Amino acid sequence: MDVEKEAARIAEAGESARRFARDPVNLPMIHNWTEAIGDTNPRYTGPDAVAPPAMVQVWTMYGLNGVRDADDPLGAMVRVLDEAGFTSVVATNSDQTYHRYLKPGEHVSVTARLEDVTGPKKTALGEGWFVTTRSTWYVEDEIVAEMRFRILKFRPAVAEKPKAEPVRTQVIRPAINRDTEYFWEGLKQGELRIQRCGQCGLLRHPPGPMCPECGATKPKYLVSEGYGVVYSYVVHHHPRVPGREVPFVIALVELDEGVRMLGELAGVPRIGLPVQVVFTKVDDELTMPTWRPREDR
Amino acid sequence: MTAALVGIGATEFSKDSGRSELQLAAEAVRAALADAGLEPSDVDGLVSFTMDTNAEIAVARELGIPELTFFSRVHYGGGAACATVQQAAMAVATGAASVVVCYRAFNERSGHRFGQVSAAAAVNVDNSWSYPMGLGTPAAMVAMFAQRYMYEYGATSEDFGRIAVIDRKHAATNPHAWFHERPITLDDHQSSRWIAEPLRLLDCCQESDGGVALVVTSLERARSLRQSPVVIRAAAQGSGRDQFTMTSYYRDDLTQLPEMGVVARGLWRQSGITPSDVDVAVLYDHFTPFVLVQLEELGFCGRGEARGFVASGALELDGSLPLNPHGGQLGEAYIHGMNGIAEAVRQVRGTAVNQVADVEHVLVTAGTGVPTSGLVLGAP
Amino acid sequence: MRIGDSLPEWHVEATPTFVISTALATRDFQDVHHDRDLAIKRGSKDIFINILTTTGLVQRYVTDWAGEDAQVKQVNIRLGAPCYAYDTLKFFGQVIERVEDDLVVEVVGRTGHGDHVTGTVRIGVPG
Numbered sequence: 001m002d003v004e005k006e007a008a009r010i011a012e013a014g015e016s017a018r019r020f021a022r023d024p025v026n027l028p029m030i031h032n033w034t035e036a037i038g039d040t041n042p043r044y045t046g047p048d049a050v051a052p053p054a055m056v057q058v059w060t061m062y063g064l065n066g067v068r069d070a071d072d073p074l075g076a077m078v079r080v081l082d083e084a085g086f087t088s089v090v091a092t093n094s095d096q097t098y099h100r101y102l103k104p105g106e107h108v109s110v111t112a113r114l115e116d117v118t119g120p121k122k123t124a125l126g127e128g129w130f131v132t133t134r135s136t137w138y139v140e141d142e143i144v145a146e147m148r149f150r151i152l153k154f155r156p157a158v159a160e161k162p163k164a165e166p167v168r169t170q171v172i173r174p175a176i177n178r179d180t181e182y183f184w185e186g187l188k189q190g191e192l193r194i195q196r197c198g199q200c201g202l203l204r205h206p207p208g209p210m211c212p213e214c215g216a217t218k219p220k221y222l223v224s225e226g227y228g229v230v231y232s233y234v235v236h237h238h239p240r241v242p243g244r245e246v247p248f249v250i251a252l253v254e255l256d257e258g259v260r261m262l263g264e265l266a267g268v269p270r271i272g273l274p275v276q277v278v279f280t281k282v283d284d285e286l287t288m289p290t291w292r293p294r295e296d297r
Numbered sequence: 298m299t300a301a302l303v304g305i306g307a308t309e310f311s312k313d314s315g316r317s318e319l320q321l322a323a324e325a326v327r328a329a330l331a332d333a334g335l336e337p338s339d340v341d342g343l344v345s346f347t348m349d350t351n352a353e354i355a356v357a358r359e360l361g362i363p364e365l366t367f368f369s370r371v372h373y374g375g376g377a378a379c380a381t382v383q384q385a386a387m388a389v390a391t392g393a394a395s396v397v398v399c400y401r402a403f404n405e406r407s408g409h410r411f412g413q414v415s416a417a418a419a420v421n422v423d424n425s426w427s428y429p430m431g432l433g434t435p436a437a438m439v440a441m442f443a444q445r446y447m448y449e450y451g452a453t454s455e456d457f458g459r460i461a462v463i464d465r466k467h468a469a470t471n472p473h474a475w476f477h478e479r480p481i482t483l484d485d486h487q488s489s490r491w492i493a494e495p496l497r498l499l500d501c502c503q504e505s506d507g508g509v510a511l512v513v514t515s516l517e518r519a520r521s522l523r524q525s526p527v528v529i530r531a532a533a534q535g536s537g538r539d540q541f542t543m544t545s546y547y548r549d550d551l552t553q554l555p556e557m558g559v560v561a562r563g564l565w566r567q568s569g570i571t572p573s574d575v576d577v578a579v580l581y582d583h584f585t586p587f588v589l590v591q592l593e594e595l596g597f598c599g600r601g602e603a604r605g606f607v608a609s610g611a612l613e614l615d616g617s618l619p620l621n622p623h624g625g626q627l628g629e630a631y632i633h634g635m636n637g638i639a640e641a642v643r644q645v646r647g648t649a650v651n652q653v654a655d656v657e658h659v660l661v662t663a664g665t666g667v668p669t670s671g672l673v674l675g676a677p
Numbered sequence: 678m679r680i681g682d683s684l685p686e687w688h689v690e691a692t693p694t695f696v697i698s699t700a701l702a703t704r705d706f707q708d709v710h711h712d713r714d715l716a717i718k719r720g721s722k723d724i725f726i727n728i729l730t731t732t733g734l735v736q737r738y739v740t741d742w743a744g745e746d747a748q749v750k751q752v753n754i755r756l757g758a759p760c761y762a763y764d765t766l767k768f769f770g771q772v773i774e775r776v777e778d779d780l781v782v783e784v785v786g787r788t789g790h791g792d793h794v795t796g797t798v799r800i801g802v803p804g
Contacts (some may be wrong), residue, residue, distance in 0.1 A: 032701075032702045033702045033703065033733070035669045035698075035702070036695075036698040036699040036701070036702035036703075036730075037699060037702070037730065037733045037734065037737055039733070039737045039740075039741075040710045041737075041740055041741075041745050042353075042745055043745050047496070052548075052733065052736065052748045053736065054729070054733045054735075054736040054749070054752060055703075055733070056728055057703075057732075058702075058703050058704050058729060059313045061703070061704035061705060061729075063704055063706065082532065090756075091728050091756055092605075092755065092756055093753075093754065093755050093756065094728055094732060094752075094753075094754050094756070095751070095752075095754070096751065096752045096753070097750065097751045098733065098749060098750055098752075099749065099758075134775040149336055154717070156720075159772075166453070171429065172414070172416050172429050172433060173429060174422075174426075174428075174429045175421060175422045175424070175425045175427035176422075176425070176428050179422070180422060181791065181792075185757075185791070195347050198462050198773050198783070199680075199681070205426075205547065206423070206426045206547065209791055215606075216681070218681075218771055218783065231445065232441050232442070232444045232445040232448070232546075232549070232551060232785075233441070233444055234432065234437050234440040234441050234444065234494060235491065235492045235493065235494035236431060236432075236437050236493050236494075237490070237491040237492060237493060238490070238491070238492045238493070239412065239413055239414060239416070239434065240558065241431055241433055242414065242416065244431055247491075247494075248431060248439065248443075250430060250432045252441055252546050252551075260546055260547050262426060262427055262430040262432055262544075262546070263429050263701075264430060271444070271445070280690045286429075288430065289430075297433045
């Protein structure tokens, strides 16, 4: 099955028909929700009560015995990927926008369309496709809320090759702490992440918890394009390094974004050589950034 | 500075000491005290490297040192060497202690070898940007700097090799040196195998077992002791911007050692001398390329000019800046820089085997590529 | 409330009762949120919190701090490690941005397995 072709077909179909919530917005369900979540915000109770905005999706859930509508794009795309062997699912993003709070008695309806399908991508969980849908909630003809929702449909990595236990090769493993885990996590997801100060935007590698420029302790990151040039390099001959055949090349790469990073280089090294990143999966727990000469140069 | 070095002591330098590191430390300290004409009971301060496995209290127990009023450790491997003397001098100057012994002892060849890849080192988060990427030995870490230095300044492997040749030449006439009577030629260097290109085997210092100790006290007290005091004219530590241990690769320029620049400024300011006043230079030489960079950071020549300076013969015993007359760590022994301080003391005393004439000021530096330290020692 | 202000750390004990009652209150009847045997059979360690609940907790964390007058306009979240039954979910937050007259609060919810949720909440604050 051609996943992309099917995705295009489903996207082409556009917006699904409006589907109404089982019940109008109502206080008993609001109270069930606030009780379970433990939310004591007084706005959600009393005569002028409004519904918690995060409940918007709750109103239009299919419920215990619900069946997805035939034109539901997420259901259709999931079937396509199931058939293609990407049988497992995990939700990755939910971006909800609330245009206003809902009041008891209002009866919401929802429509959905397929926004994007990208893949196949190698992820920590296995090879898979990211499926993004957009839902819109209405009260009559007024748009009251919207959501971009993304799932990963994947083929579990372990299913590829039966293994007795997770392979953990004899390489030197990084020490990872809360300041650095985003970097290693990114590698598993095929992203080369560069720390970016959430306040002043300083790019920094290796990362740290406090921005040396502005003092903010809100580090974020951006995902590098993965291109750079060799700033310096070493050809390692001796002594033996666990998990590697000697000789091998380690390059100090200056990324286009301006930071430098070390990694093994496959190819003949020279200072100034344009390179691109390769995500090299070492084992189930570790993916390393490595470099190869840039193909388009 | 009002402090002086009054005693030096060492074990033999070998590849297999056949005894514990604590025994090496105790023997070195006892030898240094004997050299100074002091008793263990005179000692009230001990300083070492954080990397040293011998606790101050263990050394005190072995020596029978009754009470300690000052004990301290310095970080960053070989960068600690001269800083142990700085700690001692500050302790003496403030009255925290009256006689302080600095020591370093290890079985670095027969026991834990720094030149091997240590998986344990990667438990440090800083090291996680290099070790897992395959960059896990000091030689390879220095090679990364050296490659860029060659690219920027046109230096060659032979320029590095000349440092090894000089050190081995000086070691050849030093009976205490491991490489006594075993000089090398530049051809030997050029035909030695690659360790981490652009570094060859003979660019890398040896690995040694042994211990060295140094005794520091006030200049006033020093005058009544056995040896002519060696005055600590300057003692400085230095760490640079965006500093890492061996892998400061994220600075603008990879051809410099700014932490040594910090040390240099401190030394010149405290001592009041300039590079041209230095009679002997004991420069840390675990890997040859950083000797060139040190010459530039310390102001003996301009940026990128060290190879010409070295080729001119300036570093010979009869040159303008005799380098490592004991043979350095490449030739004598690798005792994490402490044997170089002992040599500096001998040069000021006038008792070295390869004695330079009329020595007034000796410069000593500690580990390179790491936060480091330095000393200017002089005659009283 | 200023950019850089930190929210007080908040801990949620994800007891099985909590995982199940919130799943049902959000009308999510997928077995991995209420049936431990089936959850384990599907390769999970235990039952775990559903997304609608995570969204609700993120919203609550911010409104508990900002007060009842705060108007929630956006909740954008990215999901990471599952929050299993018996995990403690720790929330951290900081005001990171002002957009028009609204504040954007960054929220991280973390368990012993790593970041369960990272995201931002945009709120309108009167006055």
